[in-house]
Amino acid sequence: MQRVTATILTIGDELLIGQVIDTNGAWLGQVLNSIGVWVSRRVLIGDNETDILQALDEASASSDIIIITGGLGPTKDDLTKGILNEYFGGKLVLHEPSLEIIKGIFEKSNRPMLPVNIQQAEVPDVCTVLLNSRGTAPGMQFERAGKLFFSLPGVPYEMKGLTEQYVLKAIQTKFSLGEVSHRTMTTMGLGESFVAERIADIEDHLPGNIKLAYLPGHQAVRLRLTEVLQSGDSSLIDTYFHQIKERLSEIVVTDQDISLPELIAALLIKFNKRVTTAESCTGGYLAAGLTALSGASAYIHGSVVSYDNAVKENLLKVPASVLKTEGAVSEPVVIQMAKQVRILMHADYSIAVSGILGPTGGTEDKPVGTVWIAVASEREVVTKLCHFRYDRLHNREATTLQALNLLRKLIEAENPLPEFPG
Amino acid sequence: MQRVTATILTIGDELLIGQVIDTNGAWLGQVLNSIGVWVSRRVLIGDNETDILQALDEASASSDIIIITGGLGPTKDDLTKGILNEYFGGKLVLHEPSLEIIKGIFEKSNRPMLPVNIQQAEVPDVCTVLLNSRGTAPGMQFERAGKLFFSLPGVPYEMKGLTEQYVLKAIQTKFSLGEVSHRTMTTMGLGESFVAERIADIEDHLPGNIKLAYLPGHQAVRLRLTEVLQSGDSSLIDTYFHQIKERLSEIVVTDQDISLPELIAALLIKFNKRVTTAESCTGGYLAAGLTALSGASAYIHGSVVSYDNAVKENLLKVPASVLKTEGAVSEPVVIQMAKQVRILMHADYSIAVSGILGPTGGTEDKPVGTVWIAVASEREVVTKLCHFRYDRLHNREATTLQALNLLRKLIEAENPLPEFPG
Numbered sequence: 001m002q003r004v005t006a007t008i009l010t011i012g013d014e015l016l017i018g019q020v021i022d023t024n025g026a027w028l029g030q031v032l033n034s035i036g037v038w039v040s041r042r043v044l045i046g047d048n049e050t051d052i053l054q055a056l057d058e059a060s061a062s063s064d065i066i067i068i069t070g071g072l073g074p075t076k077d078d079l080t081k082g083i084l085n086e087y088f089g090g091k092l093v094l095h096e097p098s099l100e101i102i103k104g105i106f107e108k109s110n111r112p113m114l115p116v117n118i119q120q121a122e123v124p125d126v127c128t129v130l131l132n133s134r135g136t137a138p139g140m141q142f143e144r145a146g147k148l149f150f151s152l153p154g155v156p157y158e159m160k161g162l163t164e165q166y167v168l169k170a171i172q173t174k175f176s177l178g179e180v181s182h183r184t185m186t187t188m189g190l191g192e193s194f195v196a197e198r199i200a201d202i203e204d205h206l207p208g209n210i211k212l213a214y215l216p217g218h219q220a221v222r223l224r225l226t227e228v229l230q231s232g233d234s235s236l237i238d239t240y241f242h243q244i245k246e247r248l249s250e251i252v253v254t255d256q257d258i259s260l261p262e263l264i265a266a267l268l269i270k271f272n273k274r275v276t277t278a279e280s281c282t283g284g285y286l287a288a289g290l291t292a293l294s295g296a297s298a299y300i301h302g303s304v305v306s307y308d309n310a311v312k313e314n315l316l317k318v319p320a321s322v323l324k325t326e327g328a329v330s331e332p333v334v335i336q337m338a339k340q341v342r343i344l345m346h347a348d349y350s351i352a353v354s355g356i357l358g359p360t361g362g363t364e365d366k367p368v369g370t371v372w373i374a375v376a377s378e379r380e381v382v383t384k385l386c387h388f389r390y391d392r393l394h395n396r397e398a399t400t401l402q403a404l405n406l407l408r409k410l411i412e413a414e415n416p417l418p419e420f421p422g
Numbered sequence: 423m424q425r426v427t428a429t430i431l432t433i434g435d436e437l438l439i440g441q442v443i444d445t446n447g448a449w450l451g452q453v454l455n456s457i458g459v460w461v462s463r464r465v466l467i468g469d470n471e472t473d474i475l476q477a478l479d480e481a482s483a484s485s486d487i488i489i490i491t492g493g494l495g496p497t498k499d500d501l502t503k504g505i506l507n508e509y510f511g512g513k514l515v516l517h518e519p520s521l522e523i524i525k526g527i528f529e530k531s532n533r534p535m536l537p538v539n540i541q542q543a544e545v546p547d548v549c550t551v552l553l554n555s556r557g558t559a560p561g562m563q564f565e566r567a568g569k570l571f572f573s574l575p576g577v578p579y580e581m582k583g584l585t586e587q588y589v590l591k592a593i594q595t596k597f598s599l600g601e602v603s604h605r606t607m608t609t610m611g612l613g614e615s616f617v618a619e620r621i622a623d624i625e626d627h628l629p630g631n632i633k634l635a636y637l638p639g640h641q642a643v644r645l646r647l648t649e650v651l652q653s654g655d656s657s658l659i660d661t662y663f664h665q666i667k668e669r670l671s672e673i674v675v676t677d678q679d680i681s682l683p684e685l686i687a688a689l690l691i692k693f694n695k696r697v698t699t700a701e702s703c704t705g706g707y708l709a710a711g712l713t714a715l716s717g718a719s720a721y722i723h724g725s726v727v728s729y730d731n732a733v734k735e736n737l738l739k740v741p742a743s744v745l746k747t748e749g750a751v752s753e754p755v756v757i758q759m760a761k762q763v764r765i766l767m768h769a770d771y772s773i774a775v776s777g778i779l780g781p782t783g784g785t786e787d788k789p790v791g792t793v794w795i796a797v798a799s800e801r802e803v804v805t806k807l808c809h810f811r812y813d814r815l816h817n818r819e820a821t822t823l824q825a826l827n828l829l830r831k832l833i834e835a836e837n838p839l840p841e842f843p844g
Contacts, residue, residue, distance in 0.1 A: 307718065
């Protein structure tokens with residue numbers, strides 16, 4: 001059986017001039033992939049008839065499934081419905097159930113309905129209507145030459161609702177799909193090319209239905225195995241995943257598909273520990289990353305941003321003499337910051353960072369990108385000196401990842417662990 | 423003069439399965455738009471020769487400029503360079519200057535170079551090399567039939583560097599784009615459609631060479647006027663910009679194209695004042711935003727993240743009784759947090775926030791999205807109660823913008839100002 005492919009067609013001028021970052025396409029890619037549909041391309045175009053028609057022709061020539069989002073609003077620049085109506089040779093008819101929903105929405109918000117809003121309930125008589133309970137624009141399903149076309153609103157909340165309620169089912173009914181599974185691990189400490197070199201022989205012997213992808217990022221390289229199973233095949237993805245994991249064991253940060261803050265959160269919750277941070281150059285970014293996750297109150301109670309030496313002295317008890325002789329960006333300073341903030345915040349673990357992120361502030365012996373990191377527990381303090389060569393914000397990101405990974409190692413060293421957390 | 427159009431071609435399987443959200447395309451759309459190039463479509467495809475070649479043919483048939491990002495890494499799944507080499511009928515030759523940069527990067531990180539890394543310095547002999555000082559993959563520029571092709575790494579930091587250093591200049595040299603100028607203002611307090619309604623008559627009378635774009639964001643709506651001048655035209659952009667500014671005066675936050683943190687930083691530096699933050703629900707995000715800017719040490723010395731009540735009590739002296747009777751998310755609590763952190767950090771101004779960002783933690787009388795904000799100076803404390811309806815991270819962003827805008831008003835009220843800061 002050959003693979004079922006989809007094109008995701010996103011419509012809206014705002015996407016072309018970069019006003020809006022398209023998240024619909026990524027979300028659709030994930031859910032389609034999870035049911036065994038391969039997204040072969042994503043196309044973003046403006047609210048323009050010629051471009052939309054051309055994209056429809058290209059997509060239906062190359063894909064089994066075409067999912068269109070956007071351009072269904074009530075304003076002049078929303079052309080999608082009319083164009084699809086012509087493209088499939090239908091005529092617009094009023095869809096009563098959709099009209100009822102629209103009326104309800106306007107009653108709830110006590111706003112008068114305009115003619116344009118009633119027109120939103122009109123649909124081509126050649127489509128299957130996907131009733132949109134979350135908004136005023138009904139979804140539409142068309143079929144031609146064995147291919148499925150879906151037109152969905154661009155509002156993510158509405159698009160997701162229709163996809164989960166109708167689109168995936170319709171696809172699974174129409175096509176016999178293989179079963180797709182992924183395994184992802186994150187490594188730190190080696191560049192992409194070195195990781196690839198290390199596992200070249202394993203990669204060369206992967207079966208045809210398993211693909212390896214490298215997802216390089218700041219300080220980290222993620223590896224993802226994807227396996228497509230047809231009925232009857234037996235899965236080998238775990239076997240190869242573990243082979244690679246073994247080969248890279250000392251640089252593997254996690255074998256789960258989660259971010260480093262998510263990993264730290266999972267470890268802290270698992271061992272019922274709390275962390276705190278004392279931040280100079282990152283200025284609160286570490287704490288913000290740790291508190292960005294729901295449920296953070298379980299593992300972080302507070303942090304100190306000590307951007308200025310006065311705060312390091314007064315709140316974190318760093319001796320003025322040390323600041324004077326060693327400088328704020330030095331090992332003894334981050335050690336004292338880490339020790340003191342852990343006590344101040346009654347935490348089990350602490351992270352302290354002090355560095356020069358740039359573009360200014362560098363010196364001969366401490367150039368821009370010089371960062372000292374310390375992580376502390378009740379028992380010990382571990383430090384690391386880093387030299388980054390990015391711009392200010394990327395240096396901040398790199399500092400954060402290195403600090404979190406240093407903390408991970410300390411937590412794992414001090415707590416009984418299965419081979420990998422999560 | 424007809425419109426110069428571009429296609430942005432983004433290559434990488436990870437984008438199709440939604441493991442990564444493409445931000446390069448949006449950024450490129452913005453910068454191309456700002457120099458007067460119209461992005462007519464964006465296409466995202468996998469690391470697959472057939473798809474890449476097809477996309478190249480389509481793009482060169484419909485656009486003057488084709489910008490390709492991604493697929494330049496050292497690993498097997500990176501095919502772009504080889505395909506472009508064939509497409510333009512070249513042969514790969516070693517590019518010494520790029521090799522020097524690669525060597526330097528590996529020396530800095532004390533790692534041995536691999537054959538694949540040397541291969542990264544090979545480029546088609548039919549391209550103009552765009553020297554990439556930020557990474558190991560050189561950029562490439564091709565020209566065919568009057569169209570420009572650029573191949574850039576997918577790493578945003580490297581892609582942006584090459585775009586700013588070479589790509590924009592090459593485009594401006596090759597095409598007569600007219601002289602493009604922008605004026606941008608930020609408003610807060612009215613939704614996009616209401617802002618549009620307020621200035622509809624002005625918008626209707628804009629000359630053909632001036633376009634108005636709405637850039638709606640969280641809590642704020644930015645308006646951007648873009649004027650394209652041909653030689654001989656006289657500029658009218660300022661006239662219309664001021665008309666709109668007058669009409670919207672009470673909701674205009676700034677008439678500069680800067681972010682709210684940049685605006686606050688400019689005000690604090692201008693009046694030689696310092697700010698601090700006491701953050702519960704934002705968990706350091708406010709401080710991180712204020713310290714993200716170079717030169718932050720001039721206006722922020724430190725902050726306290728008081729995520730847990732114990733920290734509010736011990737460090738910020740919020741009486742346990744008040745926390746008990748009023749709850750952590752209450753006006754008296756943020757008032758005390760703001761007052762105390764201002765004293766603790768020896769600052770002129772302070773921001774305190776306490777709220778429920780969700781998805782959990784909401785109650786009957788304090789649902790998810792309830793946030794109390796206080797800003798304090800030596801003279802006064804101003805508070806605001808907000809009710810947001812987004813997810814956790816968007817509620818955090820909205821809280822930050824409302825808090826910074828509240829601070830802006832306090833600073834402007836207490837300091838002599840020109841009509842608009844910046």
